[in-house]
Amino acid sequence: MLGAIDRDRYAVIPVGITREGAFVLEDDEPAKFPLDAEHLPEVVDNGSRVRWPEPGGDRTLRVVRADGSVEDLGEIDVVLPILHGPHGEDGTIQGYFDTLEVPYAGGGVLDSALCMDKHFMKIALQAAGLAVAPWVTVRRRQWDADAAAVRASAAELGLPLFVKPARAGSSVGVSKVEALDELDAAIAIAFAEDEKVLIETGVSGREIEVAILETADGTRASLPGEIVLTARGFYDFEGKYLGGDGVDVVCPAEVSHEELAAIQDAGVRAFDAVDGRGLARVDMFLTPDGGLVVNELNTMPGFTPISMFPKCWVASGLSYGDLISELIEAGLRR
Ligand SMILES: Nc1ncnc2c1ncn2[C@@H]1O[C@H](COP(=O)(O)OP(=O)(O)O)[C@@H](O)[C@H]1O
Ligand SMILES: [Mg+2]
Numbered sequence: 001m002l003g004a005i006d007r008d009r010y011a012v013i014p015v016g017i018t019r020e021g022a023f024v025l026e027d028d029e030p031a032k033f034p035l036d037a038e039h040l041p042e043v044v045d046n047g048s049r050v051r052w053p054e055p056g057g058d059r060t061l062r063v064v065r066a067d068g069s070v071e072d073l074g075e076i077d078v079v080l081p082i083l084h085g086p087h088g089e090d091g092t093i094q095g096y097f098d099t100l101e102v103p104y105a106g107g108g109v110l111d112s113a114l115c116m117d118k119h120f121m122k123i124a125l126q127a128a129g130l131a132v133a134p135w136v137t138v139r140r141r142q143w144d145a146d147a148a149a150v151r152a153s154a155a156e157l158g159l160p161l162f163v164k165p166a167r168a169g170s171s172v173g174v175s176k177v178e179a180l181d182e183l184d185a186a187i188a189i190a191f192a193e194d195e196k197v198l199i200e201t202g203v204s205g206r207e208i209e210v211a212i213l214e215t216a217d218g219t220r221a222s223l224p225g226e227i228v229l230t231a232r233g234f235y236d237f238e239g240k241y242l243g244g245d246g247v248d249v250v251c252p253a254e255v256s257h258e259e260l261a262a263i264q265d266a267g268v269r270a271f272d273a274v275d276g277r278g279l280a281r282v283d284m285f286l287t288p289d290g291g292l293v294v295n296e297l298n299t300m301p302g303f304t305p306i307s308m309f310p311k312c313w314v315a316s317g318l319s320y321g322d323l324i325s326e327l328i329e330a331g332l333r334r
Pocket of ligand 2: 170171283296
């Protein structure tokens, strides 16, 4: 992504976040941050510390070098967050930038926080009239106090079931349950990631994803893509990131005109339902009877050139570089 930013339009100051949470001034070297299964990039603490602008002051970004010297890096117009996971896509860093009065691209506090928590995300989608898979949410204390009651409400949902942590992602802790005697193990796997767990009815249908983008002309939906599972039970972690075979990420998906319109409409409605801002990928199931069941929204979708979100925009006529410019421009308009 760093390598695809239009350098004729934008001057880039790369800021890294170390594992410990320090903001460091990074090298402007795209080759240093390849994103593939073999080498996940890591920000090394080089001793520098980036100082964000003070609220109420000017927007000058500064760096304190390892030797203690301070340098002005220039006034920032907009931050382009490229993050994943806790503090990255759950609204906390967005709130941090709001407090600093620094504009940023992409999702805001509310949509990021809502989409990080599958329980509340589903409530917001359902309230907007979108179909979601029937589910029950279980807290650890409920499970510890009365597992039999939880098993009974799970049984009412039918089989297969999907059990997942409320706040995780990347399919971590997600299990498919084909028989009720597998339920306890699936719940234990999910509780290892979060003390709040969802048990959902499994939806049979095609796994369709649509990319939503806020542009100067309003909210746009891309052509939809499809996760085609050829030899895998569901879209698990291995299939997503470890090059596990049996999964094809396809865009555009083969759908009829009516289906295309319905998918794009559901995508934009889902985006509005969570107060979406900037961008989101909306994942849904297209059922054999033509219905759409929204699975989830991702406010910080995978963004490598082979990821679904950019792929769908490229298929819709927007290049990878122009897509990044659109995101930056939406941030600048705020
Ligand atoms: N209710 C469901 N019905 C059918 N498949 C599901 C359901 N929930 C999850 N899955 C499968 O599991 C995968 C991961 O679940 P998901 O809810 O998307 O979690 P994550 O946030 O980790 O991506 C989905 O991409 C899909 O393949
Ligand atoms: Mg998912």
